Amino acid sequence: MLPAQWVSKRYMHRTRIAANTVMDHHNFSLKPLIPWLKAERPIDWQRHFGRKTILEVEIGFGYGEFLVQLAQTHPVRNFVGLELRWTFVRKALRNIAQAKASNVRLIQADARVVLDRLFLPKSLHRVYALFPDPWPKKRHAKHRLFSHSFLKLLNSRLVSGGEARIITDYQPYLNWILEQVPGTGFESYCKSIPPRFGTKYERKWHESGQKEFNELQLLKQEHVEIPLKEDTPLVTYQIEHFDPDRFYPVNERGDTVAEFKEFLYDHKRQKGMARVIVADENLTQHFWIEIGREGECWHIRPAKGCGVVPTMGVQRALDLVHDATHQ
């Protein structure tokens, strides 16, 4: 168990770093970044861009070089970039600010989750992915993004006649994607292309001697219907008694995985925090569940600031914490 002072010191340190970061990089604005966890579902793009026009998405935009090029070449279109890593998002925000591109928005999240939950069927004209992670090792192939089920999701979000373009340096990944295509409503066309996008990874492969890359164009022929996934309304709990010394939540391993990793308790504040990993619905989430004293009772809920996507698995983790408080 950690003393309360230690926890609060750590929080202060983090705040200081965050403040410096913003000061050092005042040449970018956070405005293009959409705080999607709190955004409406589906996202009202007309409101975010201030206009209604063709909408295109780039998955895994890295430093955002291509996204900015697209935005400048097609000022009448709107562009949304999806990227997992904050260091890349930060760099892209700087490139967007330098280019003064007002028709780009960014979301830091997994493309699978975002396309499932934020974009309506038939709302995108084009989707691009440049040099998606190829996961070359056989045992890692399950991490590859452009699986059969993801291609169906892409199809459903594209307008009739819409297209996805994937550029890869890695022929086995191209072959693997081509195997996924049948039954996804796409027709595929491949060609070799020279370097032409100027992105970080294109430069990397070009400098290491690669002269040609593979371009895969997926044209939507038939619509595949996948409705917008809705958030699970979370039920939190209020309980009368809580004994932190007898709190042992039980892990669950089935369609949903919930694994409890640690438990911290602050006697002074009468607050417990259980760290859990939940895997369900194509999504693995690490977050804390708080058991905090409020007046006469204790409240069990996801801790503030964890940014949880509300899924059945998150609800199951709350249920397991609740069950463990009755032991």
Ligand SMILES: C[S@@+](CC[C@H](N)C(=O)[O-])C[C@H]1O[C@@H](n2cnc3c(N)ncnc32)[C@H](O)[C@@H]1O
């Ligand atoms: C090899 S890098 C290519 C980056 C950039 N397109 C370029 O050409 O320089 C792959 C990028 O995809 C991002 N990425 C991987 N999986 C993703 C996912 N499921 N959703 C969104 N971005 C993802 C990674 O964070 C990484 O930035």
